[in-house]
Amino acid sequence: EVQLVESGGGLVKPGGSLRLSCAASGFTFSSYSMNWVRQAPGKGLEWVSSISSSSSYIYYADSVKGRFTISRDNAKNSLYLQMNSLRAEDTAVYYCARDKGVVVYDYWGQGTLVTVSS
Amino acid sequence: DIQMTQSPSTLSASVGDRVTITCRASQSISSWLAWYQQKPGKAPKLLIYDASSLESGVPSRFSGSGSGTEFTLTISSLQPDDFATYYCQQYNSYRTFGQGTKVEIK
Numbered sequence: 001e002v003q004l005v006e007s008g009g010g011l012v013k014p015g016g017s018l019r020l021s022c023a024a025s026g027f028t029f030s031s032y033s034m035n036w037v038r039q040a041p042g043k044g045l046e047w048v049s050s051i052s053s054s055s056s057y058i059y060y061a062d063s064v065k066g067r068f069t070i071s072r073d074n075a076k077n078s079l080y081l082q083m084n085s086l087r088a089e090d091t092a093v094y095y096c097a098r099d100k101g102v103v104v105y106d107y108w109g110q111g112t113l114v115t116v117s118s
Numbered sequence: 119d120i121q122m123t124q125s126p127s128t129l130s131a132s133v134g135d136r137v138t139i140t141c142r143a144s145q146s147i148s149s150w151l152a153w154y155q156q157k158p159g160k161a162p163k164l165l166i167y168d169a170s171s172l173e174s175g176v177p178s179r180f181s182g183s184g185s186g187t188e189f190t191l192t193i194s195s196l197q198p199d200d201f202a203t204y205y206c207q208q209y210n211s212y213r214t215f216g217q218g219t220k221v222e223i224k
Contacts, residue, residue, distance in 0.1 A: 045162065100164070103209035
């Protein structure tokens with residue numbers, strides 16, 4: 001069974017940093033591109049970042065470019081999102097999601113809440 | 119950037135109704151469109167990809183159509199489990215989601 005489990009969310013002050021993790025199991029992690037998608041409270045979905053299976057290709061939404069860094073460790077079946085210079089508008093539930101292979105997301109984690117507030 | 123606009127924002131319907139949700143792209147995205155269903159407090163669930171391909175395990179009452187800039191998600195006979203929010207997503211250029219359509223009980 002495919003499982004994605006996010007961790008690392010919490011309350012952080014504006015300008016602070018946080019590192020999210022996503023532990024994957026039930027599939028060959030190293031064969032799939034992975035993604036972070038976020039959802040602000042009561043709002044819609046926003047794609048944040050994508051990383052290819054071998055980390056050769058990395059993409060970011062304009063809203064996080066230069067502040068967030070996506071990475072992965074295929075030996076540990078883990079995906080990461082380093083978030084720096086956090087802003088109030090980064091407050092959201094952050095989901096990790098597996099890329100089905102056609103840039104759509106067939107499996108999602110349960111999400112981890114990041115709250116940026118003083 | 120490609121913008122995705124869904125209509126309506128909210129839809130009131132009854133069990134058994136045929137429901138159609140529209141998603142329009144600000145420029146042509148060929149057939150690079152997916153649909154997701156999300157229930158409160160849960161992660162989204164993939165329903166349709168490549169505009170009309172049904173994801174494995176998704177009931178056949180869900181169908182998608184369209185190409186270019188206009189797309190539709192149709193639920194042929196609304197079931198109690200279908201009351202949720204639906205999002206379209208383009209993947210022609212990066213990835214953009216629509217703002218969502220909430221299907222509520224009439």
